[in-house]
Amino acid sequence: MSRPRLKAALVATVVLLAPACAPAGPAPSPTAATDGTDGIPARDEIRHSPNMKVVANVPLAAPFDGPDDWGTDMAFQGRYAFVGNYGGFTVHDIGDPEHPKAVARVKCPGGQNDISVSGDLLFLSVDEPRTDDTCASEAGDPAAAGAWEGIRVFDISDKAHPRYLKSVRTECGSHTHAVVPGKDAGTVYLYVSSPGPEPDTTNCAPPHQNISIVAVPVGDPGEARVVAKPELFAGRAAGEDGLGGCHDITVYPEKDLAAGACFGDGVLLDISDPVRPKLLQTVRDEENFSIWHSATFNNDGTKVVFSDEMGGGVAATCLPSVSETKGADAIYTLTPERELVRQGYFKIPRAQDAQENCVAHNGALVPVPGRDVMVQGWYMGGVSVWDFTDSAHPQEIAYFERGPLAPELHLGGSWSAYYYNGYIYSSDITKGLDVLRVDDPRTDPAKAVRMEELNAQSQRSY
Template sequence: MINRRLWAGMGVGALLLVTACSTQPTEAQGTGQRSASPAAPAADPTRKGPTGVDEKAASPNMKLVANVPPSGALNGPEAWGTDLAFQGDYAFVGNYEGFTIFDISTPAKPSMVSQVVCPGGQNDVSISGDLLFVSVDDVRSDETCEAGLGGVPSADDWEGVRIFDVSDKARPKYLKSIATSCGSHTHSLVPGKSADTLYVYVSSPGPDRGSTTCEAPHPDVSIIEVPVKDPERASVVAAPDLFPNAKDEGVEVSGCHDITAYPEKKLAAAACFGDGVLLDISDPVKPKVLQQLRDTENFSVWHSATFNNDATKIVFSDELGGGATATCTSQTPKTKGANAIYDLKDGKLTRRGYFKMPREQTSTENCVAHNGSLLPIPGKDIMVQAWYQGGVSVWDFTDSDGPKEIAYFERGPLGRSEGMLGGSWSAYYYNGYIYSSDITKGLDVLEINDPLTDPAKKARMEEFNVQTQVGY
């Protein structure tokens, strides 16, 4: 999550400002530079204690096959790597200073195609056809890539969603910005009833009293309608209230952090900071609340949701500490900062088991449940997940009451000179490999070889946005 609005007081410095918006290919593309394949980390399946600074560790069935370190303007003290999206032979990697497009046609040797400098945390990305959507949840002084962080509230302040034309991967073009209430922390793509229309569900925290972009109250999500053939006409067409009874109940809601849509099932699951919400999205512009969950004993920040393939389960994750603190120590209960598995039957969710990455981390390592994706394996419920400095974990929740880890990769703590935040922000399975966006180390490519996950290698996707699930 790492949202400055929510935890600016936790010791995180201001964003390093970049005052150029570059959409030209980098030198790496022109020279054909490729990353070297690192040696596989030493496997230690019995490891329970922390590893040394930057020491790599992995289960015997997982190996690191490539790493592309941060470069250029996307390699500053707080140029943090964020979310991922995929299309064909390309990976799109968000960063607080912009985004990078990689050629992953040879997964063990990814190469940079272009790098766009356009600051605005978190710069989470989604791809659809020639359009790349980018979330901005920092108040900017205006909507341009040259804008700085907003200071004294002004009528020109902006935060929301940017749209880029990436038909030419080497030269992305900034097309359009859409201001949304309280910005866009994350977003999810939902197809319209025809291929000519696409909807963007915008999740954002708030309110921020005194702000011109995030006024109280904030119980809703913004829905952007995008005419695919004329994306510059995109606009907010709805802002449904997901908590109509909150005022009567005396509860102050803070918007949503993440929404995962499953269009084939006409369902979506919203993680809304204090609540989990199951939605009917039969009409994409008018989502209906089917069930609202609250767990004040175990959950602090309802962060994200993942359906299993047949939509009979949902995994909700809790981002205790907002991604900035060490919650994988022996002092934190296994049900906090973890995943809760809910069975979904007859339109109702029932909580079953919990899963938390099992290796103890040090008190200096930010570690908590973060972004992951389902592996495309018929008849099994297996997902890969990022845990910040806890690394990458592959785990099986086919048995809702008895989830278990089957593979992992991690690095040891950051060195003192590297700052306070690090580790895997997002870890997703795509066409035979796991791609991890590491906050400070860049793009990792991992390979898992295990009888349980081998069936996933047969699946091929042409486009993959984790917040828009598809069946297989």
């Protein structure tokens, strides 16, 4: 989500769930035809293509049962899924994907708690000033001397008992971050993206045309610190609402490349030296793109999909009156000379209601060897699986969606949707964790690909 910023022992509250806790609820049954031929779904009605169905749902639960406890991004490791929330994060056991269960809910508020994992460490992005860096903090005054925002680091060696280890303040906070492996296994880096500047604040002074790089010693994460603030965008024009910095950076270390969605434009970076990234190219699309939100490489590293979060995730942009090139994805090819060339656009082909926030949001590859296939969350537009092997003519393969939440526009729907070891997992803002299964000859080869860890912003080849 993009919107203007409102701007020792560390103890987190962990809600432990006993083995006898109630399992995930049964998969909701659709209440109308599943082929999408009879118009927009009714309020809360489930609709899906014949080749996709929801097999499980884990609803949000205490302590994440307040009106603003919105589900956010996800990461995966082994048999666990980690789901961020504005109130903290949840650890789900997905060893049996059709019967997932929450094993811990960690209360640690902070917008938006973008999440990633690496070995025994978990990282959360906090992009709002807090009164301090503890999990007991409250939303704070951005002009206050003690206001904190940035990265929180947890120990997840015991999945049922995560421990808060360390905080790192970063310039303008941390909206999102990407995990970058160091040249040796002893260090990981975090590329921290955040909007800004915000004049008259203590942590986000102009011009903010940089990212922050946090180094985390794996053996001593308490020594994590900011080691670089490369100014990658000096002199560029500001994006929507005057924002500098980046919204999201996706890294592909095997290719020594990163792609950044940086509000007003997209960027391609050389990350062969992870502490000294170099800007290779900047691309703009002022006619169609509003907020450059995220980026995804194809497996070969020869294409980049950039998404546009027109309206910041809180607007209805999937209406028949809105162009199919706005609030959409743009597919770029990457030439051998490492130049981005735009080829086509993709937007879900189903019109949504004016009561539904809908726009391109978080997604990642479905690992189909030899083809370029992606799954993506579209907020109330649901979850879409689409093929961009033909970059100029992308096509949807499968989808799942719910109808409007309320008679008026109301924030909801799929924040993120990722494929992991045979299933699609969707973090629904208000409904919790959905587990989906696709059965289609075009995606079935992905079921043979197994992953041990998945952070969507840190790509690995398959």
